Amino acid sequence: MEIIELGKNEPQACSEAQLAQIRDEEFRKIRMAFLNILEDTEDARQGAVKEKNKTLTIVDNLTDGVLVLDENNRIELTNPLVDIFLKQKQENLLGKNIFKIKSKKSELSSLVALLKSGKKNKIKNIFRKELLLGDKLYLEVTTVPLEENNNNRGTLIILHDVSRDKFIETIKTEFVSIAAHQLRTPLSAIKWTLKMMLDGDIGKITAEQKDLLEKTYQSNERMIALINDLLNVTRIEEGRFLYKPEPMQMEDIVDTVINNSEEILRMKKTKLKFNKPKELLPEVLVDKEKMSMVVQNLLENAIKYTNLEAEIDISLEKTDKDVLFKIKDSGVGIPKEQQERIFTKFFRGSNVIKMETDGSGLGLYTTKNIVESHSGKIWFDSEEGKGTTFYFTVPFI
Amino acid sequence: MKILLIEDDKLLRELLSKKISKCGYEIECACDGEEGLKMLQQNIPDLLLLDIIMPRKSGFEVMVEMKKYDNLKNVPIIIVSNSGQPVEIDRARQMGVKDWIVKTEFDLDEVIDKIKKIEEEKIVK
Numbered sequence: 001m002e003i004i005e006l007g008k009n010e011p012q013a014c015s016e017a018q019l020a021q022i023r024d025e026e027f028r029k030i031r032m033a034f035l036n037i038l039e040d041t042e043d044a045r046q047g048a049v050k051e052k053n054k055t056l057t058i059v060d061n062l063t064d065g066v067l068v069l070d071e072n073n074r075i076e077l078t079n080p081l082v083d084i085f086l087k088q089k090q091e092n093l094l095g096k097n098i099f100k101i102k103s104k105k106s107e108l109s110s111l112v113a114l115l116k117s118g119k120k121n122k123i124k125n126i127f128r129k130e131l132l133l134g135d136k137l138y139l140e141v142t143t144v145p146l147e148e149n150n151n152n153r154g155t156l157i158i159l160h161d162v163s164r165d166k167f168i169e170t171i172k173t174e175f176v177s178i179a180a181h182q183l184r185t186p187l188s189a190i191k192w193t194l195k196m197m198l199d200g201d202i203g204k205i206t207a208e209q210k211d212l213l214e215k216t217y218q219s220n221e222r223m224i225a226l227i228n229d230l231l232n233v234t235r236i237e238e239g240r241f242l243y244k245p246e247p248m249q250m251e252d253i254v255d256t257v258i259n260n261s262e263e264i265l266r267m268k269k270t271k272l273k274f275n276k277p278k279e280l281l282p283e284v285l286v287d288k289e290k291m292s293m294v295v296q297n298l299l300e301n302a303i304k305y306t307n308l309e310a311e312i313d314i315s316l317e318k319t320d321k322d323v324l325f326k327i328k329d330s331g332v333g334i335p336k337e338q339q340e341r342i343f344t345k346f347f348r349g350s351n352v353i354k355m356e357t358d359g360s361g362l363g364l365y366t367t368k369n370i371v372e373s374h375s376g377k378i379w380f381d382s383e384e385g386k387g388t389t390f391y392f393t394v395p396f397i
Numbered sequence: 398m399k400i401l402l403i404e405d406d407k408l409l410r411e412l413l414s415k416k417i418s419k420c421g422y423e424i425e426c427a428c429d430g431e432e433g434l435k436m437l438q439q440n441i442p443d444l445l446l447l448d449i450i451m452p453r454k455s456g457f458e459v460m461v462e463m464k465k466y467d468n469l470k471n472v473p474i475i476i477v478s479n480s481g482q483p484v485e486i487d488r489a490r491q492m493g494v495k496d497w498i499v500k501t502e503f504d505l506d507e508v509i510d511k512i513k514k515i516e517e518e519k520i521v522k
Contacts, residue, residue: 154448181450188500189408195504198410201419224501235482243483289483 065139065159070153072098085139085159086111107133114141115157131164138166169237177234180227187227190220222358229362232293233345236369242290244375247283247397250291250316250323251276257295258314261303269308275315281323282396290370291394297363298327298390304359305352306331306387322376322393333384342380343368351384367392398516400424401442403433404458404477405451409500413446413477422512430454434462437469444515446508449478449485460492469519473515477508 024066059066065081075093083090086107093101099112110133118127127143140160146153196202198210205213235241258265258274265272302312306329313328332351334342341347346361353359371378371392382388400422404410410426417424425440427433437445444500448455456476463469474494478485479498489497496511 073488181479184501185406185409189406189412191501192409192412192505194414195506196416199506201416227501240484 053363064161066160067093067098067157068146069098069155069157073099073155076154080161085133085137086162111159112140113142116298118143136163137161138163166257173234173237176230177238180231180234183227184224187220187224191217191224226360229360229366232366233362236366236373241369242287242373245285245287248286248291250281250284250287250325250394253286253288253292254295254314254316257292257299261296261299264300264303267303268303268306268310270306271304271309271311272315273311273360275313277316277318279318281316281318284323284374284394285397286374286394287370293376294367294370295325295393297367298392301363302327302329302331302388302390305329305355319393322395325392325394326389328387328389330387333386333388334380334382335384338381343378398422398444398512398519399440399442400444400446401427401433401436401440401462402446402477402510403427403430403451403456404446404448405429406448413508416509417512420509420512430456430459433459437463437472438466441468442472443519444512445472445474446477447474449476449480457488457492460494461491464492473519475508475515477512 038379053082059077060079062079062081065077065085066079067082068077069156070076074095074097078090078093080090082088082093082106086093087105088103088108099116101108101112103109110131114129114131118129126145128139129141131139131141133139138161140162142158142160144156144158146156176260193285194213197205198213198217232241254274277360284356299312299314303310308311310330310338312330313326316327330357332349334349335351338349342349343364345365347365348359348361348370371394376394379392380388400417402410402417402424404413404414404426406429407428410428410502414424414426415493421438423435427436429451433447434454437459447456454462456478460474463472475496475498476489476494477498479500481497481502486497497516498508498511
């Protein structure tokens with residue numbers, strides 16, 4: 001073992017100087033490390049600022065309006081398009097609770113009303129709806145909940161300008177409307193001429209002529225029905241379809257439609273069963289003509305797409321808040337891969353096109369729109385080759 | 398019974414007037430609202446068959462004008478139109494129109510039935 005005798009080899013003065021040197025060296029190292037840390041921090045800070053500015057520049061230059069709310073609905077961030085869309089200055093929005101801002105501008109209050117309705121309905125986590133601001137500005141408003149490790153961090157609101165799409169849609173709708181109206185005049189002329197010939201008003205006709213004229217008359221009637229379907233669609237799209245809803249019994253509507261369908265039921269020898277409710281159902285608020293159209297469309301489809309002597313069951317029942325209509329057929333069914341398109345405009349199932357070429361593909365689109373404009377829902381169960389059950393609800397008054 | 402038909406489409410005018418005169422009614426025709434108003438004042442009919450969408454003066458404009466004259470304001474009117482929107486039908490009913498026929502939805506004999514109904518009402522009165 002080596003024993004070092006302190007102070008023997010190293011004189012005290014030298015030791016102090018050495019110690020001071022060591023201390024200085026340590027201080028120098030610490031200072032350097034500290035400066036390095038400071039430098040790194042500054043670099044990181046500058047990097048963060050640069051990244052933040054880059055992100056803000058991107059947000060500012062987005063072609064959509066963007067608002068970010070914190071978890072207490074205070075506005076944390078907006079971009080310049082929000083100022084333009086809502087006619088508000090950014091400084092009047094930032095830091096304020098969006099639901100509590102008092103503004104004379106209708107644009108902001110319209111948006112707030114829409115957001116409130118979204119919160120109330122809780123349709124889905126992501127909420128998307130259209131909003132008309134002023135006369136021409138159509139925005140598609142999307143709200144996305146911002147979550148961080150399952151914690152609510154606030155809400156992202158995106159305002160997407162869809163005015164151009166709306167404009168094109170309006171022109172298209174107007175075009176169809178005018179074209180359909182123009183088509184109605186010659187179709188009326190054809191209808192009346194054929195009827196006069198069939199009635200012998202213009203002279204006697206042979207049995208063969210009569211047969212052909214009758215077929216032509218029926219073709220013309222189909223064309224008229226198609227034009228009417230197209231006109232209904234344009235009215236739906238223009239938002240002027242429903243007219244003066246009144247309190248009614250759904251049972252009365254179903255009864256009338258069944259009575260009006262007696263001829264086609266007899267022709268196809270369909271056995272129709274209407275299971276009426278045991279007690280009187282609550283009244284519903286409906287546009288009678290349009291609701292009859294819904295029942296008629298569903299019944300006609302059930303008759304058309306089943307074989308001869310098929311069975312159709314209709315029932316009406318009461319649920320918590322609605323009257324539930326059900327129509328079950330034993331028909332051709334809807335192919336599984338096409339089921340999600342069934343309510344789309346102009347869509348017809350591949351199996352029904354083969355059996356019946358006549359049909360506009362507008363019936364179920366119109367039906368769905370009518371049900372939904374009565375605040376109801378429509379859905380179905382179907383298996384190809386076995387049959388389909390359609391359901392729809394209409395809320396009580 | 399004297400009937401005046403105001404309709405801008407030539408063929409529809411021809412078909413309607415042919416059917417109506419075949420059924421024994423006296424019929425005169427005008428090709429738009431303006432001509433129709435002139436004819437109304439010259440010879441007051443027992444019934445007016447009126448189209449809505451027409452050049453120069455629409456059916457609604459004709460009805461508004463007719464209200465200004467004592468001798469015309471009570472002439473029974475049946476609208477024969479291509480359009481059949483509930484809002485228009487309601488407006489016409491408020492103006493005292495007897496009936497509304499959507500051309501594509503009715504056959505000529507149904508139009509005659511409606512004319513007969515007005516004729517019966519007139520006889521009862």
